Amino acid sequence: MVVVSTPEMARQVLQVQDNIFSNRPTNIAVRYLTYYRSRMVFAHYGPFWRQMRKIFVTKVDSVIRTVAGKAGSPVDVGELALSLMTNITYRAAFGSDIREGQEKFVDIIQELSRHFGAFNLGDFIPWLGRVDLQGFSKRLARARRSLDEFIDRIIDAHLAKRKNRANETEEDNDMVDDLLSFYDEDAKNGESEDLQGSINLIRDNIKAIIMLHEDVMFGGTETIASVIEWAMAEMIRSPADLSRVQQELVDVVGVDRRVQDSDFEKLTFLRRAIKETLRLQPPVPLLQHETADDADIGGYAIPKQAQVVVNAWAINRDPEAWDEPETFKPSRFLKEGAPDFKGSNFEFIPFCSGWRSCPGMQLALYTLELAVAHLLHCFTWDLPDGMKLSELDMNDVFGLTLPRAERLVAIPTPSLQFPLF
Secondary structure (H helix, E strand, C coil): CEEECCHHHHHHHHHHCHHHHCECCCCHHHHHHCCCCCCCCCCCCHHHHHHHHHHHHHHHHHHHHHHHHCCCCCEEHHHHHHHHHHHHHHHHHHCCCCHHHHHHHHHHHHHHHHHHHCCCHHHHCHHHHHHCCCCHHHHHHHHHHHHHHHHHHHHHHHHHHHCCCCCCCHHHCCHHHHHHHHHHHHHHCCCCCCHHHHHHHHHHHHHHHHHHCHHHHCHHHHHHHHHHHHHHHHHHHCHHHHHHHHHHHHHHHCCCCCCCHHHHHHCHHHHHHHHHHHHHCCCCCEEEEECCCCEEECCEEECCCCEEEEEHHHHCCCCCCCCCCCCCCHHHHHCCCCCCCCCCCCCCCCCCCHHHCCCCHHHHHHHHHHHHHHHHHHEEEECHHHCCHHHCCCCECCCCCCCECCCCEEEEEECCCCCCC
C-alpha cells in the first residue's frame, strides 16, 4: 500500500497520471455484493440528484419545525442532520417516507459496508477463500439475502404501481422508477427476447447499481450529515465567525422571511465557512485508488494493482500550504486566489479530483449550505448546562468517514420576527 500525503504527490495521482490511478480497490466482498458487476458503468445520476434536491427543500421545513418545537431545550444536532439526510435519500431512491423501511435499509447498508472493509484471508490467499476458515462467505451470503429480499419488495411495489400510472408524471418518479424505465427501453429495442430472464436481469442490475453507488447515494447520507454537524460545532465554538454569518443572513435575507435559493450568491461568508469546515473535516478523509499499470511518482516505482491511499485529511492541513492549518478560519477563503475544490488546487481536495471526483459534489454543497443557513438563520444556538466553549469536544473518530467523537448538543432559540409555522 502507498500513502500520498502532499499536494504535489496528490496532483500526480489525481491529475497527471489519473488514467493509471483511477481504479478502485476491489475484493471478494465487493464483487459478490455488487452481483459481479464491478466494472458496470452507469452514469444515470441526473434524475436522482434532481429528485434529491426537490425533496430536500420540503424536508428541511420538517427539520425546522422539529427544532422550533424543541426551542429552549437541548437538541442533538447530529441526530437531527442524520435523520434529515436519511429521510431525503430514501425518499428520492425508493419513493417512500416509511420510517421502518428507512431503518431496515440503513441497517442493511451498514452491514454490507462492514463487509466491504473487513479483513478476509481469501483476498490475500485465494485458495483459503474456498475453505472459508473465517465463515466470511456465509456472512456475505446472509447479507446479500437480506438485500435481495428488501429490494425485491421495493421493485415489486414499483412494478405494481406502473400498471396504474394514469395520474402520475415523471415528477413523481424516484430512482427505481427511472431504472425500470431505463431497462424498459432495452426491452422495447428488442435487446432481450426472454421475458423472465429480462425481469431477473433488471432486478440484479438495479441491485448492483444500488450497491455499486451506495457510497454516493447512501454513504453520502452519513458524510453530509456529519459535515452539517461539524459546521454547526465549528461556528458555535467560534463566536466571532458565527456572529458574522448570522449578521450576513440578516443583511441579505432579513428577519421576516426564510432563506431562498436566490440568496446564496450573496451569502459569501456563510459559503466560506462551509468551505473551511470541509477543509478541516473532509467527508472522506482517505481516498482509495488502485493502479491499472506500473507507475512512477516522485522517483518511487509503484507496481500494477497496488493500493494507493490519498490522505485528504493530512493534505487539507498541510502547514506548507495553509496558514494556521489547525484553526477554523473561514476568512482565509475570502483572499484573492484562495484554493477551490473544483480539481485544480490539490492542497484542498474534500471531494477528490480527476476521474474519481465525487459526482454528487454540487448536490452535497447545496445540501450543506441550505441546511446550515436555515439552522443559523431561524435560531440562535447556545451550549447546554452552562458549558464553556473550551469544553466543547472537537475530537473525531478517524476512519472511512470523520464523525464527531461526541454528538453536538445545543439549545435553539427562535430568532426571526414571525412564527416559523
